[in-house]
Amino acid sequence: MSNDPNTMRTTVRQVRYLGSAKSGTHHVWHMRLTSFALVPLTIAFVWVILSLVGKDYNTVRSALGSPGIAIIVLLFLLASVYHMMLGMQTIIEDYLHTPVLKTWSLMGNTFFSICIGLARVYAVLRLSFT
Amino acid sequence: MAEAKNRTVSPEARRPLSPHLQIYRPMLTMMMSIMHRITGIALYAGTLLLAWWLIAAATDARAFDTANSILTSIIGKLVLLGFTWALFHHMLGGIRHFIWDTGRGMDHPQREYLAQATLIGGFVLTAVVWVVAYMVR
Numbered sequence: 606m607s608n609d610p611n612t613m614r615t616t617v618r619q620v621r622y623l624g625s626a627k628s629g630t631h632h633v634w635h636m637r638l639t640s641f642a643l644v645p646l647t648i649a650f651v652w653v654i655l656s657l658v659g660k661d662y663n664t665v666r667s668a669l670g671s672p673g674i675a676i677i678v679l680l681f682l683l684a685s686v687y688h689m690m691l692g693m694q695t696i697i698e699d700y701l702h703t704p705v706l707k708t709w710s711l712m713g714n715t716f717f718s719i720c721i722g723l724a725r726v727y728a729v730l731r732l733s734f735t
Numbered sequence: 736m737a738e739a740k741n742r743t744v745s746p747e748a749r750r751p752l753s754p755h756l757q758i759y760r761p762m763l764t765m766m767m768s769i770m771h772r773i774t775g776i777a778l779y780a781g782t783l784l785l786a787w788w789l790i791a792a793a794t795d796a797r798a799f800d801t802a803n804s805i806l807t808s809i810i811g812k813l814v815l816l817g818f819t820w821a822l823f824h825h826m827l828g829g830i831r832h833f834i835w836d837t838g839r840g841m842d843h844p845q846r847e848y849l850a851q852a853t854l855i856g857g858f859v860l861t862a863v864v865w866v867v868a869y870m871v872r
Contacts, residue, residue: 609773612746612747614746615746616747625863637832637833637836640829640832640833641833642825643826644830647822647826651864652821655864655867655871656861656871657833657869658868658871658872659871659872660783661849662792662796662799663796663799665792665799666792666799669750669789680842685778685782686782689775689778689779689782690815692779693776693779696772696776711831712847721782721783721786724786724789724790725782725785725786725790727790728786728789728792729789729793731793732789732793
């Protein structure tokens with residue numbers, strides 16, 4: 606987008622008829638989709654954690670590794686990691702305006718989310734299969 | 736002359752700006768909007784804690800006991816209490832957004848009630864979970 610100081614044309618005028626990015630509502634829709642899924646999943650996850658309070662290692666291990674609980678926990682972990690990645694992306698886009706800082710932050714957000722998502726899923730799967 | 740001088744300033748800078756945050760008197764709905772973001776950021780950081788606990792559980796009994804003893808220390812419990820509250824506050828904030836998505840609850844008294852319900856609901860749910868946690872322990 607041009608920031609030519611010698612034009613009064615608005616930025617919208619400069620991009621009109623160039624075609625849409627065709628992904629305008631994608632972000633907000635996925636935010637809502639994951640929010641909706643996360644309401645029951647969060648309640649279920651808190652329930653799981655409450656059922657494990659004060660339990661010894663073997664009980665926690667076999668509970669987290671049992672199919673029903675593992676699937677609920679995995680759904681919660683996957684939905685929440687995608688949700689938080691989208692949320693942090695919005696925050697970065699809202700507050701960071703320096704191109705370099707913004708790009709690095711967006712990359713950092715994606716990498717952090719993928720790493721944390723993978724690590725947590727790996728941990729639950731390992732509890733399930735070993 | 737003034738016109739010629741203005742041409743060196745970008746058109747964006749010449750357009751009028753809407754008032755920014757520091758202009759407004761703090762309001763409950765505004766505070767709740769800010770809290771929604773802050774709790775979101777806190778939960779983002781909190782995923783490290785959950786990842787650490789899950790990895791400890793997947794490693795061995797010793798790692799799990801270490802993680803548990805840190806999490807059940809006074810500082811650990813305070814962090815988890817804050818985590819619980821942030822989770823419920825953010826969840827109720829999300830439900831508030833769903834109500835707004837249907838076009839309801841945006842008028843004056845309703846949006847204040849929704850903000851109050853979110854705030855109180857967050858504290859109540861946190862209290863319920865922690866009371867249950869101490870009961871089942």
